Amino acid sequence: MLSGFALHLLITIASVFMLCFLTIIDAGLFLLENRAVEQHQRGAANGIVMIAMSLFKAVGPAGGGAILSWSQKRLNASFLPGTHLVFFVLNLVEALGLLMMFKPFLAEKKKTPSHQ
Numbered sequence: 001m002l003s004g005f006a007l008h009l010l011i012t013i014a015s016v017f018m019l020c021f022l023t024i025i026d027a028g029l030f031l032l033e034n035r036a037v038e039q040h041q042r043g044a045a046n047g048i049v050m051i052a053m054s055l056f057k058a059v060g061p062a063g064g065g066a067i068l069s070w071s072q073k074r075l076n077a078s079f080l081p082g083t084h085l086v087f088f089v090l091n092l093v094e095a096l097g098l099l100m101m102f103k104p105f106l107a108e109k110k111k112t113p114s115h116q
Helices: 004-036 039-073 085-101
Strands: none
Touching: 004 039, 039 085
């Protein structure tokens, strides 16, 4: 329903919020990772995490496009029709990410006598 300047302003504000949230999420994930890994292993762990992030950023658009195309073929389905399927898959991914932040999934460093 918006057009012109109002639409441009709304998209700009949404983009700023998205970038802020992405930065906060990345920083939080690095903090969780650094809590789980010993100091002498952090370089290797950060490298593995950066490889995984790059792979998912490369595969994500293709996977998202495939899910969107699949949802467009299901416009008249009785269960999760059309774009409801896309939002269901997104919610599953978010729920899995939230679940992984709690024990027993969240790894913590083992305390050794030198750390006490």
